Amino acid sequence: MTGSLVVVGTGPGKPELMTPATQEALAAATDLVGYGPYLDRVPALRADQCRHASDNRVELDRARHALALAASGRRVAVVSGGDPGVFAMAAAIFEAVESGDPEWHLLDIRVEPGVTAMLAAAAEAGAPLGGDFCALSLSDNLKSWATIERRLKAAAEADFVISLYNPASKARPHQLGEAFTLLRSIKAGETPVLFVRAAGSADSKVVVTTLADADASVADMRTLVIVGSSTTRRVGRWIYTPRGAKP
Known part of the structure; x- marks a missing residue:
């Protein structure tokens, strides 16, 4: 050929x-x-x-x-x-x-x-992926929501920084809120959460909040959501996760 x-x-x-x-x-x-x-x-x-x-x-x-x-x-x-x-x-x-x-x-x-969007979004905010991290898609077009919940729970219990792709769409506006509810049952409320829209473009926008205050309505399909680990820290306007810090 x-x-x-x-x-x-x-x-x-x-x-x-x-x-x-x-x-x-x-x-x-x-x-x-x-x-x-x-x-x-x-x-x-x-x-x-x-x-x-x-x-x-x-x-x-x-x-x-x-x-x-x-x-x-x-x-x-x-x-x-x-x-x-x-x-x-x-x-x-x-x-x-x-x-x-x-x-x-x-x-x-x-x-x-x-x-990838995860790396571009992290760079907009500092170095939130400096320690162990994982990526999950919240889209249930190709897998069940039960599978997504099981993997999200495992990632939270393992204390990974979690990057959430496809957090919301018109067809499934509720799932990011459900994901936050699950994460709040495992992670501390002061855990940093980043909403980065249009990462790596001229229209990029970063919203920094905590898991306790995270508002799922902020996100759309152009948003990448990063949920920190127990070691993720805020320094001024920057968010970073140390490579070797203990929780």
Whole structure:
């Protein structure tokens, strides 16, 4: 097969946070495949480049389409926001390979790392991820809410700093509030909580509060929520978690 497929992440927003390797992959592609708003972040790079935009909830269909294009000999770039391997398209590509045409196993497929929202959000506030941390998505489109609650409880009991992706949407406005209720039953009320909207973009906004006072209505789908550990501290306007401090 002469085609190829690369999965890239455009970063959190600012053009300068897109890696040079991703820029090179986009420039070399004959076809760009992705969720419409993410494709809109990519400027027109060549006259013969085709764009294939689709809705946000058709990841596997998008992956299969991209693989079919690559199998036909095209140089395909699958575009995600942030990092393509974090709650994004890289996993969907390999899931499609596993269940799809056996010839797709022979394709030249690679993943270029990017700057995920969690890292961009942490940088806006200081160093809240300086100690052990984990990331959870509150979206129950692909897993049950019971599974999310079980994992959230385990992370809280283990005293990780917790980064919450997909905290709220019009279809599920209540789940972040339920997550805070669960966390308040385990973590101290003075635990720092960060709401970082549009992290890594010119429109970024940071709200610093505590778990006791955290208002779930502050968040939307462009917000990354970080809940501190027992060692997370506030110094002026900065939040950080020491690497080695004991709780």
